[in-house]
Amino acid sequence: MAAPWLTSGTRESSSRSRSPAMAPADTILHSLLGAGTRYEGKLFFEGRARIDGRLEGEVHSDGLLVVGPEATVQGLVEVHTLIVQGGRVHGDIHASELVELHAPAEVRGDIRTRALYMDKGVLFEGRCVTGCVVGLGGSDSGDSAADTSPDGYRDQPSRS
Numbered sequence: 001m002a003a004p005w006l007t008s009g010t011r012e013s014s015s016r017s018r019s020p021a022m023a024p025a026d027t028i029l030h031s032l033l034g035a036g037t038r039y040e041g042k043l044f045f046e047g048r049a050r051i052d053g054r055l056e057g058e059v060h061s062d063g064l065l066v067v068g069p070e071a072t073v074q075g076l077v078e079v080h081t082l083i084v085q086g087g088r089v090h091g092d093i094h095a096s097e098l099v100e101l102h103a104p105a106e107v108r109g110d111i112r113t114r115a116l117y118m119d120k121g122v123l124f125e126g127r128c129v130t131g132c133v134v135g136l137g138g139s140d141s142g143d144s145a146a147d148t149s150p151d152g153y154r155d156q157p158s159r160s
Contacts, residue, residue, distance in 0.1 A: 030063075035070060051087070062096075067105075082113075092126075 030047035033039055037053035045061045052068035057075045059065060064081045067073055071087035078094045084105040093099060095113040103121030111128040118124065 033071075035068075 031049035067087040069086035
């Protein structure tokens with residue numbers, strides 16, 4: 001069952017059921033790819049979006065993406081925050097702030113993010129780098145280019 005703060009415009013009163021990435025005012029869902037829907041290509045959105053269907057391609061946003069329990073995302077995901085509520089993501093993930101993986105999520109691909117939360121029971125195959133990252137679109141977060149590696153992570157060797 002989907003959490004009410006991700007599907008409606010009303011505020012959730014219980015703080016224990018709210019996702020750590022969601023502040024009380026962040027309750028409006030701007031875009032939805034519903035169950036039974038299939039999309040191929042590049043998806044760009046602003047604000048908050050939820051995928052409950054199947055997406056093959058790329059996702060780009062400065063906002064929050066929620067991948068529902070029955071959803072499948074195949075391809076590159078570049079967002080501010082990603083919450084996988086038991087769905088599947090097969091492809092690399094670049095989240096400038098946070099990635100949350102809730103069981104029984106399945107993630108196959110590399111994750112690059114500032115912070116990672118992973119439930120017991122999540123299947124993860126890939127590499128993960130956490131820490132200070134360069135913002136999406138190549139804009140930096142106040143750090144000079146000399147302070148970061150080519151892929152945007154401090155003190156990490158180049159993957160070249």
